[in-house]
Amino acid sequence: MPLPLADLLITGGSVLPGDPRDGRFARADVLVRDGLIAAIGPDLEAPGAERVDATGAFVLPGFVDTHHHLWEASLRGLTADWSALDFFWGVRAHHAGAHEARDVHAGTYAGAVAALDAGITTVLDAAHAVNTPEHAREGLRAVRESGVRALFCYGLTTTPGAEAFTAEQRLADLRALHANEFTSQNAATRVRLGVAVNDIGSVPWTRTRTEFHLARELGLPSTVHSRSLWGELSAPEITWLHRDGLLAADQVHAHANAATDGELALLAEAGAAVSSTPETEVMLGLGYPALARAAELGIPTGLGTDIQAGSPADPFAWMRAALQAVRGQRHQRVLETGGSTGLGTPTPSVRDVLHHATLGGARALGLGGVTGSLEVGKAADVLVLRTDGVHQRPVVDPVATVVLHSRASDVDTVLVAGEVVKRAGLLLGGRADRATDLADTTWARLTPRITSRGGLLPPRPEGVLKHMAAAGAANAPEWARS
Structure with missing residues (x-):
């Protein structure tokens, strides 16, 4: 059985609660308990909770x-x-x-x-x-x-x-x-x-x-x-x-x-x-x-x-x-x-x-009640986005800053179901080193196999597109072929 997650309090950030389309940023804290968002509001009290300082940053849904x-x-x-x-x-x-x-x-x-x-x-x-x-x-x-x-x-x-x-x-x-x-x-x-x-x-x-x-x-x-x-x-x-x-x-x-x-x-x-x-x-x-x-x-x-x-x-x-x-x-x-x-x-x-990119996607996956927005009772899928980059200032419109002037490298902290997987700009649990090693090792294994199969882009045989079109027509519903 996994150990229960400790309470975590994200403090001092500019939080985007509700549907991100509304763009209602507000100075608030976010309390995470048992993998869920337990509270959103200013100056929350959570004795003993681990803290993430989001001062000067945006707090967004994953x-x-x-x-x-x-x-x-x-x-x-x-x-x-x-x-x-x-x-x-x-x-x-x-x-x-x-x-x-x-x-x-x-x-x-x-x-x-x-x-x-x-x-x-x-x-x-x-x-x-x-x-x-x-x-x-x-x-x-x-x-x-x-x-x-x-x-x-x-x-x-x-x-x-x-x-x-x-x-x-x-x-x-x-x-x-x-x-x-x-x-x-x-x-x-x-x-x-x-x-x-x-x-x-x-x-x-x-x-x-x-x-x-x-x-x-x-x-x-x-x-x-x-x-x-x-x-x-x-x-x-x-x-x-x-x-x-x-x-x-x-x-x-x-x-x-x-x-x-x-x-x-x-x-x-x-x-x-x-x-x-x-x-x-x-x-x-x-x-x-x-x-x-x-x-x-x-x-x-x-x-x-x-x-x-x-x-x-x-x-x-x-x-x-x-x-x-x-x-x-x-x-x-x-x-x-x-x-x-x-x-x-x-x-x-x-x-x-x-x-x-957030709540709309969650609804598309049937997860609109679980994730995609910061709301009490939803999963604590949260990210803290730094806003102190030279490419981001001044912040005239916070939503425009997120969409047009931010980069993946500005993502400071990431939580999934209350678990911190990235903090202070670094992936936790050895994820980065392992992912890099696996990717490089796999490509080294794949290279000779791909070469033996005709290279990175094997030549397309003459007539293959006509064959694809004919196969697609043959695989149409019976009533569409009649």
Whole structure:
């Protein structure tokens, strides 16, 4: 049994209670007891409590990452100049299969620790490198060891080169993992189990049905890449799911950039959520983020990292990328039709993106009652953000200072469920050294395997894109093919 956490009092900070979108900073203390926020107010008394001095700093809710393939931290920097098709061919079709279970453990741990270092206290891990049952257990072990709050979504994708672990065996293994380790999970459980279903169109529709039905049967939340591709590789995936009765409120649809407003309305009707990962979406060629369109329809909408193979686990980068990508797209439409005189107040606002990076993301994961905001009774997922940097002064608008003028390196202290995982700018428990050693050792192991498989980006065979398009059409629902 873990030892009970000592009371902790965060004193003297400028605290952001309630929905971060409201931007109501106030001088206050935060009392943490038994992993929960016990009180928020000025000059709190807590005899014997450990103290964290937040004078001159912001006290914020921990950031929530709603879409992240943590294992890919083993490949940092690989996809910097790649397109989405390069990514699918290089990482999904080749490098995922090169990962042994210990490599998945190392990448997942390194990725989760990097997230904590940047103030991310909750993450949805779409673990789609489950090449064997051991790969799943090692990824799960890494998430637990890191200390992050997580929704560990067991990936049902068959990795090329690991076909010996069949689709049927994956479903059985997911059932076994649920029965053996997660039958008593609830929203407050630090690491919960979920399902990462196959990309729509990548498998026969009967299997898509089976995967969504299994998630529903087990009472598990699920995540899926939705409407990420364009042109001949695109399909009305959300419409298909709706017509087959597969949409539900406990789903996170990643990206959805190519979704029509009508398809987003279907997600809103079902109560499903959307995760935008603006850095990878713009960089890889998935289209402009659907973040604002989704949120304006009332869809719970969060932000995420996606892949550390190409982007850092950095919520400040997410917020800025989302803000500028969506504003830029909307501004351009106005400029082209009405010129500069047609410009109005830009949307989304800095308050909007701070909300999506915190409480909005928590709601997307079904955790709005647990984390995402500083409120009495919620989990003590808290960060202290220094504001004494030369790049931050003066503080004219506190929310703008957080979103536009702060960096991950300004994160001073991080708590997850009341546990201090970072303090005075340093990760605790040997996390930093271990994550670095694991990442470097794993890359040294992976390098000769990747080289033997064709190198960092193996040449794409002639006609592979037409094959993908044909396979997607063949895997459409029966009624859509008639």
